Amino acid sequence: NDTGAGKHWSDNEVRALINIWSDEKIQQMLEGATRNKEIFEEIARRLMKRGIDRDWKQCRTKYKNLKYEYRALQKENEHLGNPRRKMRFYDEVDCILRRQPLDPSSWGCESSSLLSGTKNISDEIK
Numbered sequence: 001n002d003t004g005a006g007k008h009w010s011d012n013e014v015r016a017l018i019n020i021w022s023d024e025k026i027q028q029m030l031e032g033a034t035r036n037k038e039i040f041e042e043i044a045r046r047l048m049k050r051g052i053d054r055d056w057k058q059c060r061t062k063y064k065n066l067k068y069e070y071r072a073l074q075k076e077n078e079h080l081g082n083p084r085r086k087m088r089f090y091d092e093v094d095c096i097l098r099r100q101p102l103d104p105s106s107w108g109c110e111s112s113s114l115l116s117g118t119k120n121i122s123d124e125i126k
Helices: 009-021 024-030 037-049 056-078 090-097 109-118
Strands: none
Touching: 009 024, 009 056, 009 090, 024 037, 037 056, 056 090, 090 109
16 A cells, blocks of 8 residues: 655646645745644645645645755855755745746746646656
8 A cells, every 4th residue: 555655746746746835825824833734734635636646645745845945955055155055846836935927838848737747757856
């Protein structure tokens, strides 16, 4: 009985998660929420509608990891002399955390592939 725990997220899965996270309603719910299981259950339901099978814990962990990596890079890049490093999906996470509108058309993927949840094994990330 594989729960999918530890399963790598494909780029399309991460894009779908980011797309849902960028929803103003989801952002408002996450803002200041300490008990957020219900929010991530909603995110998992929305992913399921796109054909992506992830539970709420996986969604929360991925969300937290994206935010952590983004903030760590921001801090690192603030130091003078450090070359500006970026992470995968940096621009998308940056837009969300700075409360700027996301433009999925600039992600280099078609919205149909974003919604289909197709997996590209060679592009999988943790």
